[in-house]
Amino acid sequence: xxxxxxxSIAVLSIFAITALHRTARIADAIHRRDLITDDIAGxxxxxxxxxxxxxxxxxxxxxxxxELLGQEYDRYEVIITLDAQEQSSAFQEIIERYRMIRVNCSxxxxxxxxxxxxxxxxxxxxxxxxILIDKAFTEYYDDLDAATAIxxxxxxxxxxxxxxxxxxxxxxxxxxxxxxxxxxxxMLYSLASEGIVFRRDAVIANGGFSQHIVKxxxxxxxxxxxxxxxxxNKLTPSPLPTISVVAATICTxxxxxxxxxxxxxxxxxxxxxxxxxxxxxxxxPTNCSLRLMLCYFRKITSIFHSRKFRIS
Amino acid sequence: MNRSKIVxxxxxxxxxxxxxxxxxxxxxxxxxxxxxxxxxxxCEQHQPELVIILAIKPFIDGSELIKQIRRGDKRRPPIYxxxxxxSEQIVLSLLECGVDQYMTFPICMSRLRGxxxxxxxxxxxV
Amino acid sequence: xxxxxxxIIVVTTITIATLLLTWLQNRRQVSSLRNQYxxxxxxxxxxxxxxxxxxxxxxxxxxxxLAEAIYTVVSHTYGNDTDALRHVVEQNRLESLLFREIHLxxxxxxxxxxxxxxxIPLNADKVKQLSHYMHSHDRDIRxxxxxxxxxxxxxxxxxxxxxxxxALTPFDTARIIALLRRGLLPIAYEPLLDSNNHNLxxxxxxIVRSFGIEIAEKHLHKIISAxxxxxxxxxxxxxxASLGRPLHHTRIRERLAAMPACxxxxxxxxxxxxxxxxxxxxxxxxxxxxxYAELLINSYKRALVHA
Numbered sequence: 001x002x003x004x005x006x007x008s009i010a011v012l013s014i015f016a017i018t019a020l021h022r023t024a025r026i027a028d029a030i031h032r033r034d035l036i037t038d039d040i041a042g043x044x045x046x047x048x049x050x051x052x053x054x055x056x057x058x059x060x061x062x063x064x065x066x067e068l069l070g071q072e073y074d075r076y077e078v079i080i081t082l083d084a085q086e087q088s089s090a091f092q093e094i095i096e097r098y099r100m101i102r103v104n105c106s107x108x109x110x111x112x113x114x115x116x117x118x119x120x121x122x123x124x125x126x127x128x129x130x131i132l133i134d135k136a137f138t139e140y141y142d143d144l145d146a147a148t149a150i151x152x153x154x155x156x157x158x159x160x161x162x163x164x165x166x167x168x169x170x171x172x173x174x175x176x177x178x179x180x181x182x183x184x185x186x187m188l189y190s191l192a193s194e195g196i197v198f199r200r201d202a203v204i205a206n207g208g209f210s211q212h213i214v215k216x217x218x219x220x221x222x223x224x225x226x227x228x229x230x231x232x233n234k235l236t237p238s239p240l241p242t243i244s245v246v247a248a249t250i251c252t253x254x255x256x257x258x259x260x261x262x263x264x265x266x267x268x269x270x271x272x273x274x275x276x277x278x279x280x281x282x283x284x285p286t287n288c289s290l291r292l293m294l295c296y297f298r299k300i301t302s303i304f305h306s307r308k309f310r311i312s
Numbered sequence: 313m314n315r316s317k318i319v320x321x322x323x324x325x326x327x328x329x330x331x332x333x334x335x336x337x338x339x340x341x342x343x344x345x346x347x348x349x350x351x352x353x354x355c356e357q358h359q360p361e362l363v364i365i366l367a368i369k370p371f372i373d374g375s376e377l378i379k380q381i382r383r384g385d386k387r388r389p390p391i392y393x394x395x396x397x398x399s400e401q402i403v404l405s406l407l408e409c410g411v412d413q414y415m416t417f418p419i420c421m422s423r424l425r426g427x428x429x430x431x432x433x434x435x436x437x438v
Numbered sequence: 439x440x441x442x443x444x445x446i447i448v449v450t451t452i453t454i455a456t457l458l459l460t461w462l463q464n465r466r467q468v469s470s471l472r473n474q475y476x477x478x479x480x481x482x483x484x485x486x487x488x489x490x491x492x493x494x495x496x497x498x499x500x501x502x503x504l505a506e507a508i509y510t511v512v513s514h515t516y517g518n519d520t521d522a523l524r525h526v527v528e529q530n531r532l533e534s535l536l537f538r539e540i541h542l543x544x545x546x547x548x549x550x551x552x553x554x555x556x557x558i559p560l561n562a563d564k565v566k567q568l569s570h571y572m573h574s575h576d577r578d579i580r581x582x583x584x585x586x587x588x589x590x591x592x593x594x595x596x597x598x599x600x601x602x603x604x605a606l607t608p609f610d611t612a613r614i615i616a617l618l619r620r621g622l623l624p625i626a627y628e629p630l631l632d633s634n635n636h637n638l639x640x641x642x643x644x645i646v647r648s649f650g651i652e653i654a655e656k657h658l659h660k661i662i663s664a665x666x667x668x669x670x671x672x673x674x675x676x677x678x679a680s681l682g683r684p685l686h687h688t689r690i691r692e693r694l695a696a697m698p699a700c701x702x703x704x705x706x707x708x709x710x711x712x713x714x715x716x717x718x719x720x721x722x723x724x725x726x727x728x729x730y731a732e733l734l735i736n737s738y739k740r741a742l743v744h745a
Binding site for chain 2: 130
């Protein structure tokens with residue numbers, strides 16, 4: 001029994017230390033974000049010509065587009081790929097709201113998969129950062145490829161239907177990328193949240209987006225940050241099943257390893273929840289949502305995260 | 313005497329407080345709003361002589377804030393924007409949206425105060 | 439006591455500490471104290487008789503809030519009465535408080551305290567005590583220490599930047615330009631562009647871009663012709679582009695020809711966004727690259743014929 005207890009406590013300790021370490025790093029990164037974007041205001045207009053194109057698949061709600069366009073960084077654009085035949089009403093709504101007109105669009109040799117039906121830009125200067133692509137939907141990787149072909153800036157941030165940008169995400173991306181000496185990094189990913197920023201040329205060199213793109217980029221050309229970039233807005237907790245699963249796990253542990261290990265497991269879970277709550281409070285004090293908290297919870301607990309590229 | 317009203321919108325309370333103190337005086341009442349919805353409602357209720365917005369976000373995201381501000385007020389209150397952005401595109405965008413005056417931070421306190429006083433004076437005379 | 443019990447006690451303690459921190463985080467959001475001081479400082483600076491306005495902060499928390507308020511006012515405005523601010527700083531002994539906080543803290547907090555100090559009128563001799571922070575491995579600390587040094591002795595600015603050990607990043611230059619915009623430093627771009635120091639040249643180019651100084655064109659051409667550092671050459675070409683100047687000069691074309699293909703493509707996209715015409719782009723790129731540019735530029739024009 002003692003041996004099982006020792007092993008269990010050792011495993012729990014690893015989890016707890018990893019969670020604490022990750023929380024400390026994320027908290028530090030959030031403090032830094034607040035310092036460089038809020039306190040030192042007015043320094044984030046156009047940093048070293050670093051530009052970022054947010055490329056979207058499955059984004060059609062006007063509220064979501066408003067949120068994406070609301071970033072005040074200067075060298076920034078939002079490219080939305082939508083199937084005008086499948087989602088004609090949403091497509092029309094976007095065209096009317098943002099006063100978009102159809103512009104010339106020729107096939108791009110860089111990404112042959114990016115077959116675009118039509119391209120739209122706004123006739124109003126204030127919405128010139130919005131680009132709308134009409135493309136038949138096959139899979140979201142193809143949507144992202146089509147947006148990549150049109151993107152004007154060197155860095156791409158893929159965004160899905162349920163992805164929401166964290167506060168000051170684009171400014172943080174621009175600052176982080178402009179701080180790199182070589183300025184030709186292929187990938188920036190966040191260990192605090194979801195979201196991967198790719199260099200456009202790296203995506204094209206790898207033949208466009210796929211689930212293996214992260215593995216295809218050499219690790220020495222990747223950097224990570226603890227600053228939160230994107231959180232998943234769909235993570236809706238269903239309390240009853242979650243509590244049932246946790247209770248069942250703790251009961252099993254009690255049967256197998258004894259009461260003390262079960263209490264230790266429960267306390268570890270409570271500690272991780274407290275850490276996630278602290279981070280979400282730190283990140284957006286005015287809007288400390290449960291979804292954001294769950295996003296941190298997932299990140300704190302995901303020690304062995306998947307290397308497959310997906311958007312939510 | 314009927315005091316004139318100035319409405320300030322900013323998500324950053326510190327900047328809003330600073331500008332409120334600069335433009336506020338005995339003859340002008342300053343109301344600060346921290347959300348776009350609150351700004352639209354306040355403008356509709358109080359019909360201000362001047363609206364000062366300390367962000368460019370409402371003009372570039374398609375939320376049609378100016379329309380909301382001026383919808384309930386036939387006098388078309390002047391809108392000043394004070395922000396950090398220097399880019400020519402941004403400035404032109406704001407003017408295209410119907411902004412009357414754009415100023416960049418850092419600002420000269422006495423200049424902003426003078427501008428707001430003369431604007432209120434003009435609006436009241438009209 | 440078994441190892442399991444020890445673990446439970448430790449984890450419980452950490453959980454309670456985290457919950458306490460979260461609660462403290464809630465309390466920290468109350469910025470009314472700082473806003474109150476912002477009002478007082480603004481009144482002081484706008485007052486015709488500044489000596490009649492008294493601003494007092496007694497506790498450490500109040501004094502930090504006062505320092506934050508001074509930073510907010512100073513960073514958002516220019517042309518203020520420094521003597522009135524100096525009087526408030528001396529009256530509340532903010533200088534000694536911030537120095538102590540800087541020495542006792544570390545990381546982002548130290549950088550933040552240095553940032554607050556940069557807004558306070560300081561004695562240049564005292565700033566020498568902070569010079570070692572300019573060599574810090576923490577990027578934010580060293581650049582904040584640099585801004586303190588620049589703000590306290592603007593006449594020494596060029597020398598201070600020239601002796602800075604680290605290469606300035608675009609964000610660092612943006613922070614220095616913020617001081618220029620407040621009128622703390624002179625906008626003398628010529629000595630910066632003529633200098634052989636990497637940081638000074640980078641700052642000079644950033645000033646030219648930020649203030650749209652078109653008369654600097656000759657200097658920029660000189661850099662493109664003579665400079666060996668490829669980073670500076672690239673930045674100079676981008677600076678010319680941001681000014682909207684023509685790029686068809688022989689030396690620029692030679693420099694572009696020596697660039698890697700991907701960098702040329704990046705520049706091509708940049709010029710499109712900046713609004714360069716097709717003929718302007720054609721004059722500097724190869725035929726194949728011009729075709730690429732044509733596609734990009736055409737995508738900004740209304741489609742009259744739908745496929």
